[in-house]
Amino acid sequence: MKILAVYGSNYGQTETVIRRIAGGLEARGHEVSVFKGNSVPASVVVEDYGAVVVGASILAGKYQGYIRAFVTRNLPALQARPTAFVSVNGGNPESSPEWQVQAAQYVATFLQATGWAPRWTAKFGGALRYRHYGLVTRWIMKMISRRSGGPTDTSQEYEFTDWEAVDRFGREVAEGLASRGP
Helix, strand or coil: CEEEEEECCCCCHHHHHHHHHHHHHHHCCCEEEEEEHHHCCCCCCHHHCCEEEEEEECECCECCHHHHHHHHHCHHHHHCCCEEEEEEECCCCCCCHHHHHHHHHHHHHHHHHHCCCCCEEEEEECEECHHHCCHHHHHHHHHHHHHCCCCCCCCCCEECCCHHHHHHHHHHHHHHHHCCCC
């Protein structure tokens, strides 16, 4: 099956997650085209794909505007085929109950605002890329992390993505698509 994967990423973690899912789908025989949401070629038409995976990350409490625009613009086509939404957020482990509640709220708010009802959704922890942030962003992220009991050493980077969970989600999507038949 031809699958379109579109992602929004500020510092690269969501791209890495989406590419990992795409790799798993390709290993199961699917053909996956991956694009950053703000640079999808005009020749790419959602209707040309049998399924779509969309990934977005949270920054300052919001997903990328270009991902919201992609979903809104393509909503009828997304609703007409199997789709998945992947949310990547936070500088805290996914095991944190507070993280789980907040991550679920981000997803629910986004889906309600866009009117999209994907077949699969997943929430994954992100990363703190202190060394990649500008001075102001680094300070803000450090304060947010401190407030939630997270790491504050800005000389390091921290990854919170549960890669086994990412792989499980990719398998779930692949198995769901396989059960649909050709």
